[in-house]
Amino acid sequence: MDGIDVALVRFGSQLEFVAGHSLPFPLELKKDLLALCTPGENEIDRLGCADVALGRLFAQAVRELLAKVGVSPVLVRAIGSHGQTIRHRPGLQPAFTLQIGDPNVIAAGTGIPVVADFRRKDMALGGQGAPLVPAFQEAIFRTKDKDRVVVNIGGIANLTALPANPAAPVLGFDTGPGNTLLDAWSRRVLNAPMDRDGALAARGHVQAELLQALLAEPYFSQPAPKSTGPELFSAAWLERHLAALAVAPSDADVQATLVALTARSIAEAIRSGTGVSLVGSEHGRDAHATSESDMGGTPMPLETQPDVFVCGGGARNPVLMRALAAQLPGCRVDATDALGVSASWVEALAFAWLARQRVLGLPGNCPQVTGASRATVLGGVFFPE
Ligand SMILES: Nc1ncnc2c1ncn2[C@@H]1O[C@H](COP(=O)(O)OP(=O)(O)OP(=O)(O)O)[C@@H](O)[C@H]1O
Numbered sequence: 001m002d003g004i005d006v007a008l009v010r011f012g013s014q015l016e017f018v019a020g021h022s023l024p025f026p027l028e029l030k031k032d033l034l035a036l037c038t039p040g041e042n043e044i045d046r047l048g049c050a051d052v053a054l055g056r057l058f059a060q061a062v063r064e065l066l067a068k069v070g071v072s073p074v075l076v077r078a079i080g081s082h083g084q085t086i087r088h089r090p091g092l093q094p095a096f097t098l099q100i101g102d103p104n105v106i107a108a109g110t111g112i113p114v115v116a117d118f119r120r121k122d123m124a125l126g127g128q129g130a131p132l133v134p135a136f137q138e139a140i141f142r143t144k145d146k147d148r149v150v151v152n153i154g155g156i157a158n159l160t161a162l163p164a165n166p167a168a169p170v171l172g173f174d175t176g177p178g179n180t181l182l183d184a185w186s187r188r189v190l191n192a193p194m195d196r197d198g199a200l201a202a203r204g205h206v207q208a209e210l211l212q213a214l215l216a217e218p219y220f221s222q223p224a225p226k227s228t229g230p231e232l233f234s235a236a237w238l239e240r241h242l243a244a245l246a247v248a249p250s251d252a253d254v255q256a257t258l259v260a261l262t263a264r265s266i267a268e269a270i271r272s273g274t275g276v277s278l279v280g281s282e283h284g285r286d287a288h289a290t291s292e293s294d295m296g297g298t299p300m301p302l303e304t305q306p307d308v309f310v311c312g313g314g315a316r317n318p319v320l321m322r323a324l325a326a327q328l329p330g331c332r333v334d335a336t337d338a339l340g341v342s343a344s345w346v347e348a349l350a351f352a353w354l355a356r357q358r359v360l361g362l363p364g365n366c367p368q369v370t371g372a373s374r375a376t377v378l379g380g381v382f383f384p385e
């Protein structure tokens, strides 16, 4: 929820990232979006207005990108728009997910057909509607040479296990919080949208008692398919755990512990069933924290210690990257930039790819990841005429 990322992509024999453009959210809109992420008052008016305002901003971001690189809109076959998730409730009966940013407004504002509403078809088939990036990550990152795990650290973190063995299935799920709690705590104590470069976390020490309490959240030990959102991993969730402590930790200690939470929950998810050495490095693991056997989790289809590649904004947080690497001794841990794909753009590229799948009538989900009853074409098309 830091802003809008737009990528211009050419699909020839290979995917080519032509150019990217980012637009931060205006403060008022961001406030509305954050408010919409937790149940509150007057939601329908707020949602309706934000839906259109976001659509306009998405269209503006596309126009700015095309102007920047001198590409005419008529050359663009389609826009894939994920939209902004304001509620994701795979556990409710009935389950639902809600992304906003009206695709009609984007089509009208750009003259380009828009593919949107990617998640709900998967949910209609009994799936979680998330994560959706694994199919794309399989298409561009899978290799026969080495087991790989790709971790996308956005607001929520999700991972995709890409076995070198072509017969083994791709697996993926949301591991839990990515940056969402780090950002929430930064807003709270720094009055800043993020803890840039992990500066606050770097000044703190991991509080074992707090970390253990946070890791006891049942979501972490649930088997896949599973997905989650900031509805669960919210500021209120953190506050509840803080309130239960006898002594309040310092602001920096809380941030350091939240970094450890993100790193630990990702690493435990990778460790469960991957055969990765359980012996931690010197600073990697602390004696008081929950052991991975308590975490339950999902066995992975990997036979060797995988290379771990990170994308999403979390790859730009050096303190988080170091914490993750320390949790995975013996694994190569790198940003996807090392594979020639900028960590900052993987998600935007994924939704360009998903739009192309829709245009070509090809499936976009991984049913074994989302739990849907079958592979299916995702999204609806909204035309400008
Ligand atoms: N230099 C940095 N230092 C620390 N954190 C960073 C840095 N750059 C990006 N981030 C983190 O990455 C976040 C943005 O990442 P990204 O755009 O992948 O997430 P998002 O838009 O919230 O996620 P989602 O994919 O879940 O919609 C920021 O909110 C911040 O937490």
Ligand SMILES: [Mg+2]
Pocket (backbone or CB within 6 Å): 001, 002, 003, 004, 005, 313
């Ligand atoms: Mg973002």
